[in-house]
Amino acid sequence: MSTTDETRAARPAGRPRSARAEQAIIDATLDLLGEGMNIAELSIEAIAARAGVGKTTIYRRWANKEDLCVDALARLKSPLPELRGESVREDLVAYFEVVVRDSCDARRRCVMSIVMNDAERHPRLVERVRQALIEPRREVLAAVLRRGVATGELRADLDLPVVMAALIGTVTWYMRDAGSDGTAESPAGIAERIVDQLLAGLAPTA
Amino acid sequence: MSTTDETRAARPAGRPRSARAEQAIIDATLDLLGEGMNIAELSIEAIAARAGVGKTTIYRRWANKEDLCVDALARLKSPLPELRGESVREDLVAYFEVVVRDSCDARRRCVMSIVMNDAERHPRLVERVRQALIEPRREVLAAVLRRGVATGELRADLDLPVVMAALIGTVTWYMRDAGSDGTAESPAGIAERIVDQLLAGLAPTA
Numbered sequence: 001m002s003t004t005d006e007t008r009a010a011r012p013a014g015r016p017r018s019a020r021a022e023q024a025i026i027d028a029t030l031d032l033l034g035e036g037m038n039i040a041e042l043s044i045e046a047i048a049a050r051a052g053v054g055k056t057t058i059y060r061r062w063a064n065k066e067d068l069c070v071d072a073l074a075r076l077k078s079p080l081p082e083l084r085g086e087s088v089r090e091d092l093v094a095y096f097e098v099v100v101r102d103s104c105d106a107r108r109r110c111v112m113s114i115v116m117n118d119a120e121r122h123p124r125l126v127e128r129v130r131q132a133l134i135e136p137r138r139e140v141l142a143a144v145l146r147r148g149v150a151t152g153e154l155r156a157d158l159d160l161p162v163v164m165a166a167l168i169g170t171v172t173w174y175m176r177d178a179g180s181d182g183t184a185e186s187p188a189g190i191a192e193r194i195v196d197q198l199l200a201g202l203a204p205t206a
Numbered sequence: 207m208s209t210t211d212e213t214r215a216a217r218p219a220g221r222p223r224s225a226r227a228e229q230a231i232i233d234a235t236l237d238l239l240g241e242g243m244n245i246a247e248l249s250i251e252a253i254a255a256r257a258g259v260g261k262t263t264i265y266r267r268w269a270n271k272e273d274l275c276v277d278a279l280a281r282l283k284s285p286l287p288e289l290r291g292e293s294v295r296e297d298l299v300a301y302f303e304v305v306v307r308d309s310c311d312a313r314r315r316c317v318m319s320i321v322m323n324d325a326e327r328h329p330r331l332v333e334r335v336r337q338a339l340i341e342p343r344r345e346v347l348a349a350v351l352r353r354g355v356a357t358g359e360l361r362a363d364l365d366l367p368v369v370m371a372a373l374i375g376t377v378t379w380y381m382r383d384a385g386s387d388g389t390a391e392s393p394a395g396i397a398e399r400i401v402d403q404l405l406a407g408l409a410p411t412a
Binding site: 118121162163170205 | 241242244246247319322323324326327354358359360361362364365367368369371372374375376377378379380382383396399400402403404405406407408409410411
């Protein structure tokens with residue numbers, strides 16, 4: 001949306017350069033966030049310096065830092081996982097394989113950090129990121145769970161808010177923990193291990 | 207430890223005022239962290255201003271910001287939950303009731319934020335906080351799980367790293383999510399709901 005004026009402008013010769021600048025600005029924003037800068041620390045100055053453009057080039061496209069961040073983060077969104085819809089277990093594994101892959105990527109990881117840590121100071125930005133990036137995925141996951149309850153693949157008495165937290169929280173925590181030793185690798189088959197352990201439960205089947 | 211010189215000093219008349227200053231500095235540090243400031247943003251200037259003391263008063267006690275933060279955060283540690291050791295389910299609920307209570311407290315919540323977000327930029331501080339605050343609790347939880355496997359209250363084939371992440375991650379995620387709507391309250395019985403759902407698993411008992 002922010003690029004409408006730019007792309008409408010009848011200056012064909014200028015467009016490639018303009019598109020390059022825009023990409024450089026987006027990349028600079030994502031790199032700085034991915035390096036651990038939070039929204040408060042991020043400045044238009046720093047983004048301009050990293051992108052090698054002037055501040056006015058940024059302000060020509062985005063009204064403010066929040067708009068730029070939301071735009072930049074929205075481009076990160078990896079497509080929703082393709083779910084085959086045949087088996088709930090298979091769909092959960094496919095879903096979490098995408099989550100695990102994303103969480104190994106510093107740029108994508110920052111989305112979660114922002115949502116988890118900047119809500120108090122940047123409520124509007126966090127709400128926009130949540131709407132654009134978190135909610136659509138969450139809805140896909142909730143739909144898989146509802147389908148599982150309907151088909152009998154999952155317990156009829158599932159505590160849905162707890163199960164959503166269990167699925168997302170387990171993967172997030174596991175990957176954070178793995179990442180905090182400096183290893184950003186995901187152990188092979190971790191999505192499958194998590195899904196199977198949660199499906200089976202901790203108690204022995206009596 | 208940082209207070210040894212202070213408390214040893216043979217100036218009985220000065221000690222109450224000194225203790226008050228120290229407490230004010232600790233409180234200021236925890237308040238600023240609890241308000242969402244990260245370690246990089248936190249400055250000795252800001253702490254001094256908030257505590258109403260001079261910077262030298264701080265430097266007389268702590269060599270640097272990291273030492274002060276570790277000291278301040280260590281005082282937050284709520285005691286390890288008293289576990290009765292009779293039933294694994296009961297011990298898990300008791301354990302997570304403490305975790306839930308702590309996560310409703312902005313000052314305590316910041317411990318997790320720091321560990322999860324500042325590791326790249328402040329590895330030494332995060333490692334110290336982890337050793338002082340995270341590891342002892344984690345060891346208590348791991349011991350409950352090992353006991354459960356030994357007594358047969360838990361499955362013999364428990365995937366321990368996944369189950370640790372599931373327990374901690376579910377509670378953390380649930381409380382974060384609850385907190386992000388501005389409600390920092392914990393729903394009654396949430397520790398019990400989480401433990402029971404994870405024990406039972408998502409799959410129906412065939």
